[in-house]
Amino acid sequence: MRDVAREVGVSVATVSRYINGSAPVSPEVAERLEQIMAELKYVPHSAARQLATRKTMVVGLLLTNMYNDFFGPLLYGIESVVGEHRYNLLVATCRLDNQTNISLPIGPHNTDGLLIFAGSIKDDDLAELSSQGFPVVLIHHTAPESLSIPCVTVENKAATYKLVSHLIEDHDRRQIVFMKGPSQQEDSYWRKLGYLNALRDHDIEINPKLMLTGEFLHGVAYRSLKDFIDRSDPIDFDAVFTGDDDAAIGVVEALTECGIRIPEDVAVAGFDDSRLSAFLNPPLTTVRAPTAEVGRIAAKNLFNLIEGHPVDDVTLLPTEIILRRSCGCNSG
Amino acid sequence: MRDVAREVGVSVATVSRYINGSAPVSPEVAERLEQIMAELKYVPHSAARQLATRKTMVVGLLLTNMYNDFFGPLLYGIESVVGEHRYNLLVATCRLDNQTNISLPIGPHNTDGLLIFAGSIKDDDLAELSSQGFPVVLIHHTAPESLSIPCVTVENKAATYKLVSHLIEDHDRRQIVFMKGPSQQEDSYWRKLGYLNALRDHDIEINPKLMLTGEFLHGVAYRSLKDFIDRSDPIDFDAVFTGDDDAAIGVVEALTECGIRIPEDVAVAGFDDSRLSAFLNPPLTTVRAPTAEVGRIAAKNLFNLIEGHPVDDVTLLPTEIILRRSCGCNSG
DNA sequence: CCGGTTACTGTAACCGGTTACATTATTCCA
DNA sequence: TGGAATAATGTAACCGGTTACAGTAACCGG
Numbered sequence: 001m002r003d004v005a006r007e008v009g010v011s012v013a014t015v016s017r018y019i020n021g022s023a024p025v026s027p028e029v030a031e032r033l034e035q036i037m038a039e040l041k042y043v044p045h046s047a048a049r050q051l052a053t054r055k056t057m058v059v060g061l062l063l064t065n066m067y068n069d070f071f072g073p074l075l076y077g078i079e080s081v082v083g084e085h086r087y088n089l090l091v092a093t094c095r096l097d098n099q100t101n102i103s104l105p106i107g108p109h110n111t112d113g114l115l116i117f118a119g120s121i122k123d124d125d126l127a128e129l130s131s132q133g134f135p136v137v138l139i140h141h142t143a144p145e146s147l148s149i150p151c152v153t154v155e156n157k158a159a160t161y162k163l164v165s166h167l168i169e170d171h172d173r174r175q176i177v178f179m180k181g182p183s184q185q186e187d188s189y190w191r192k193l194g195y196l197n198a199l200r201d202h203d204i205e206i207n208p209k210l211m212l213t214g215e216f217l218h219g220v221a222y223r224s225l226k227d228f229i230d231r232s233d234p235i236d237f238d239a240v241f242t243g244d245d246d247a248a249i250g251v252v253e254a255l256t257e258c259g260i261r262i263p264e265d266v267a268v269a270g271f272d273d274s275r276l277s278a279f280l281n282p283p284l285t286t287v288r289a290p291t292a293e294v295g296r297i298a299a300k301n302l303f304n305l306i307e308g309h310p311v312d313d314v315t316l317l318p319t320e321i322i323l324r325r326s327c328g329c330n331s332g
Numbered sequence: 333m334r335d336v337a338r339e340v341g342v343s344v345a346t347v348s349r350y351i352n353g354s355a356p357v358s359p360e361v362a363e364r365l366e367q368i369m370a371e372l373k374y375v376p377h378s379a380a381r382q383l384a385t386r387k388t389m390v391v392g393l394l395l396t397n398m399y400n401d402f403f404g405p406l407l408y409g410i411e412s413v414v415g416e417h418r419y420n421l422l423v424a425t426c427r428l429d430n431q432t433n434i435s436l437p438i439g440p441h442n443t444d445g446l447l448i449f450a451g452s453i454k455d456d457d458l459a460e461l462s463s464q465g466f467p468v469v470l471i472h473h474t475a476p477e478s479l480s481i482p483c484v485t486v487e488n489k490a491a492t493y494k495l496v497s498h499l500i501e502d503h504d505r506r507q508i509v510f511m512k513g514p515s516q517q518e519d520s521y522w523r524k525l526g527y528l529n530a531l532r533d534h535d536i537e538i539n540p541k542l543m544l545t546g547e548f549l550h551g552v553a554y555r556s557l558k559d560f561i562d563r564s565d566p567i568d569f570d571a572v573f574t575g576d577d578d579a580a581i582g583v584v585e586a587l588t589e590c591g592i593r594i595p596e597d598v599a600v601a602g603f604d605d606s607r608l609s610a611f612l613n614p615p616l617t618t619v620r621a622p623t624a625e626v627g628r629i630a631a632k633n634l635f636n637l638i639e640g641h642p643v644d645d646v647t648l649l650p651t652e653i654i655l656r657r658s659c660g661c662n663s664g
Numbered sequence: 665c666c667g668g669t670t671a672c673t674g675t676a677a678c679c680g681g682t683t684a685c686a687t688t689a690t691t692c693c694a
Numbered sequence: 695t696g697g698a699a700t701a702a703t704g705t706a707a708c709c710g711g712t713t714a715c716a717g718t719a720a721c722c723g724g
Contacts, residue, residue, distance in 0.1 A: 001710065011674050016712055023713095024671055041460065043435055046442040047382035048710035051679045056379065058422070066408040069607065075407075076398040079425055088437055090390070091421045093411055103375055105420055110378040128373065249611075275401065279581075279611040333680065343704050348682055355683095356701060380680030383709045 004042050008032045019044060059113045059302055060090045060106035062120045068216070068246060069274045070291060074139070077295025078115060085303055087112075094120050108134045113302045115139055119184035135305035137298045141186055142314060150305070152298040152315040156187050156271075159287040159319040160194025163269050164241055166321065168202045171267055171328040173239035175207070177228070179214025179221055179251070181243045188216075188243070191271065195241055210237060214247035222250030229258050239267040239327075245274040248284050252326075256281075263328040273322050282325035290317050336374050340364045351376060391445045391634055392422045392438035394452045400548065400578060401606045402623060406471070409627025410447060417635055419444075426452050440466045445634045447471060451516035467637035469630045473518055474646060482637070484630040484647040488519050488603075491619040491651040492526025495601050496573060498653065500534045503599050503660040505571035507539070509560070511546025511553055511583070513575045520548075520575070523603065527573055542569060546579035554582030561590050571599040571659075577606040580616050584658075588613075595660040605654050614657035622649050 005012045010029055017023040018033050025033070036042075050056045059082055063071065075091075082089045092105040104125060106114065113135035116126070123144055129136050130147045143149035167173040178195045181188030199206055212228055214221040221242060229235065240255075242248040248270035255262055262268050262282055270277055273288035294317060301311045323329040337344045342361055349355040350365050357365070368374075382388045391414055395403065407423075414421045424437040436457060438446065445467035448458070455476055461468050462479045475481035499505040510527045513520030531538055544560055546553040553574060561567065572587075574580040580602035587594055594600050594614055602609055605620035626649060633643045655661040 012711075013675080013713075014673060017673090020712080023673090026672060029672090043439065043441045045383075045710055047379040047388065048679090049712075050379035051377075051383055051681085051710080052712040054679075066404070066411050069401075069404065071407075072398070072401065072404040075403075075423075079398050079423065083425060086437075088442070089423045091407075091411065091423055093415060105415075105418075107375065109375045110420070276608055276611055279608055279613065281611065281613055344681075345683075345705080346703060349703090352682080355703090358702060361702085377680055380709090381682080383680080383711085384682040386709075 001042065001044065004033065004036050004040055007036045007040070056110060056112050057086070058088045058090050058111045059115065059299070059306075060092065060111035062104070062106060062114060062116045063091070063093050064095050064117060064120045065093055069276065070244075070246075070272065073291040074117075074295040077292035077297075078299045079295075081296050081299035081303070087303075108132060113137070113306045115298050115302055117141070118186060119182065135302055137302045137305065137311075139294060139298050148313060150301050150311045150313055150315070152294050152301060152317070153186070154289045154291075154294060154317045155319045156190035157194040157197070159321060160191045160241070160271070161198045162194075163271075163285070163287060163321050164195050164198035165202065166323070167239045167241075167267055167269060167327060168198065168204070171239070171263070173267055174204050175210065175237040175239070176204075177210045177212060177225070177237045177240040179212050179224065179241065179243040179247050181214060181216045181247075185216070187271075191241075191243060214243040214250075216244040216246055218246050218248075218250035218253070220250070221247035222254050225251050225254040226257075229254065229260075235260065235265070237266065239269070242268060242270045245270040245272040245277045245284065245286055248280065248286070248326075249276065252280055252284075262326055267328050268326040270326075277322075278324065280326065283330075285324045285327035285329065286322050288320045288322050290319075293317055333374065333376065336365065336368050336372055339368045339372070388442060388444050389418070390420045390422050390443045391447065391631070391638075392424065392443035394436070394438060394446060394448045395423070395425045396427050396449060396452045397425055401608065402576075402578075402604065405623040406449075406627040409624035409629075410631045411627075413628050413631035413635070419635075440464060445469070445638045447630050447634055449473070450518060451514065467634055469634045469637065469643075471626060471630050480645060482633050482643045482645055482647070484626050484633060484649070485518070486621045486623075486626060486649045487651045488522035489526040489529070491653060492523045492573070492603070493530045494526075495603075495617070495619060495653055496527050496530035497534065498655070499571045499573075499599055499601060499659060500530065500536070503571070503595070505599055506536055507542065507569040507571070508536075509542045509544060509557070509569045509572040511544050511556065511572065511575040511579050513546060513548045513579075517548070519603075523573075523575060546575040546582075548576040548578055550578050550580075550582035550585070552582070553579035554586045557583050557586040558589075561586065561592075567592065567597070569598065571601070574600060574602045577602040577604040577609045577616065577618055580612065580618070580658075581608065584612055584616075594658055599660050600658040602658075609654075610656065612658065615662075617656045617659035617661065618654050620652045620654050622651075625649055 001012055001015055005015045014025060018025045018030060079089055090106050090111055115137050117139045118141035126143060127147060130149055136149050138149055138151040140153045142151045167176060212224045240251050242251045248268060251268055255266055260266050270284050270286040273286045277284035277286045297315055304311045333344055333347055337347045346357060350357045350362060411421055422438050422443055447469050449471045450473035458475060459479060462481055468481050470481055470483040472485045474483045499508060544556045572583050574583045580600060583600055587598055592598050602616050602618040605618045609616035609618045629647055636643045
């Protein structure tokens with residue numbers, strides 16, 4: 001920058017003002033600046049600018065991991081909004097079970113705001129950020145009431161309720177296995193509630209033996225269901241709500257291996273409507289969750305927060321039931 | 333930091349030295365520092381540190397977009413290595429066709445090195461970075477020879493050659509449609525070459541009419557093949573090499589819609605072995621590309637570059653043919 | 665013709681760290 | 695016991711921008 005200033009014959013202040021448009025600059029100087037900056041390929045150093053302005057033009061995204069299909073669309077949604085605002089996106093992963101008390105890799109010291117996915121932060125870290133008035137938006141995870149941090153997630157309970165009711169009412173299933181998701185993720189809780197309420201409202205007794213562990217991972221779900229099948233001979237269940245689509249992969253695999261027909265013997269339903277689900281054999285009945293939209297809205301909310309605008313405390317995006325063959329529909 | 337120093341009764345220099353372990357600090361002071369830093373929840377400001385040390389502890393990833401299944405595994409591989417090195421990952425998207433001459437969102441001014449995916453940067457920008465001695469690793473894209481920038485990609489040609497030969501030799505196909513990928517991506521070129529060589533070595537004449545546009549996108553591939561089918565009545569092809577698995581989705585959809593049986597009437601083969609491919613109907617014969625591994629190695633190479641170690645100019649990861657039902661194998 | 669804007673520019677303090685250099689106290693060894 | 699090395703710390707310059715403040719010159723309305 002000094003070089004540019006010297007070359008043009010003005011002070012660095014003038015260069016800075018021209019770049020930021022923070023004060024008028026004479027046309028002749030402007031032209032010279034434009035030319036010299038191009039010639040010298042000058043690019044302002046972000047760290048210096050960050051230090052002086054106390055803005056980083058970066059938003060952070062904190063995830064638990066990157067290997068679920070879920071994150072592709074989420075990132076896509078986030079990135080598109082972040083890009084529009086000419087911000088950059090800093091991505092970090094951090095698991096809750098990481099008990100070592102190291103501080104977060106991203107935070108107020110290197111970003112202007114944080115998008116935090118379920119289970120990637122401890123409540124007290126969150127409280128700390130919040131108390132500093134640092135902009136934070138949670139994704140698929142609501143904050144402790146006392147904090148009032150905005151959150152963007154999807155309607156889990158109603159959709160699960162509706163889907164399980166569909167299995168009961170339209171396909172006459174009553175022994176419905178439920179695969180639990182990771183306990184740190186609220187989605188797991190609400191989906192379970194939807195399931196339980198549906199059973200209750202249809203006067204079906206809840207059978208704890210039918211509650212298996214799926215963890216939203218096909219490997220875990222596969223193992224879990226396989227063991228369950230081995231334990232229960234003959235089969236005494238007629239449907240599986242897999243928790244999410246990834247787990248559904250494992251479920252379908254396990255059932256198929258055991259020669260159990262889908263949906264004739266056992267109906268299967270998932271959650272997410274990930275790209276895969278339409279291609280499973282049979283195509284998976286599931287709940288469409290607008291994941292990219294979640295990312296987009298979360299990012300938008302974060303920018304509103306950064307700019308000081310008000311933001312809804314909870315944004316619950318609607319979900320939609322997608323009936324395919326795995327529950328017994330569309331058999332034609 | 334000043335606060336911490338004052339509270340402990342030492343100078344900021346001592347605080348800095350303790351934090352960085354750059355010089356010995358007396359045990360008593362160390363203990364006091366530890367305590368006060370925790371109390372004040374002090375976290376060093378990255379921008380200030382960056383400015384003073386001229387290191388950002390950030391690597392950048394430049395992509396064309398985020399909506400291909402390909403990027404999930406790639407990011408996963410990259411992030412795992414970046415995290416290990418306690419660096420952060422700055423993600424930005426930038427399309428080549430973006431002819432406006434704006435400078436890159438990430439570069440030497442805010443990162444210590446760049447991972448650049450095919451087609452997200454212009455050659456002269458690349459030359460500029462290279463001439464500054466800035467660490468860069470290319471992904472699925474080799475630099476102009478003059479530059480000698482390391483690149484990590486997968487073996488495209490040999491695998492495509494082998495797969496097309498398989499269609500010819502084992503399934504007796506001779507009218508093989510080829511769907512071209514995006515022209516800025518080298519993968520497209522090498523896969524095409526593999527296809528052409530396979531035809532040549534089996535004395536099959538090349539028919540330009542069989543070269544369609546797939547762009548590695550299911551939507552484009554679907555449209556393209558559908559039009560082709562409409563134009564050619566009766567069908568005069570017996571196989572499709574789709575270019576990649578995403579395009580294969582569109583191809584399968586188009587064929588199925590037209591009542592063309594896979595693989596009886598038309599064999600289909602893809603590239604990537606994305607998660608979907610095993611679940612397509614029929615399961616897709618494809619080439620397994622170790623995408624996460626590409627990300628991992630690219631990141632490792634970048635760190636080697638940053639640390640001044642030598643790095644291979646081109647890393648070509650082996651690919652493997654996966655035979656499933658869509659080509660006519662495993663029909664049992 | 666004059667006080668008040670407005671346009672443009674420079675000087676220098678500041679953002680929050682790091683580190684070269686200087687200083688003092690202590691230890692070590694011939 | 696004296697000189698050199700070592701430990702522990704402080705002072706202040708510096709990284710590369712931004713911006714408050716001040717100043718000059720041209721312009722404008724009465």
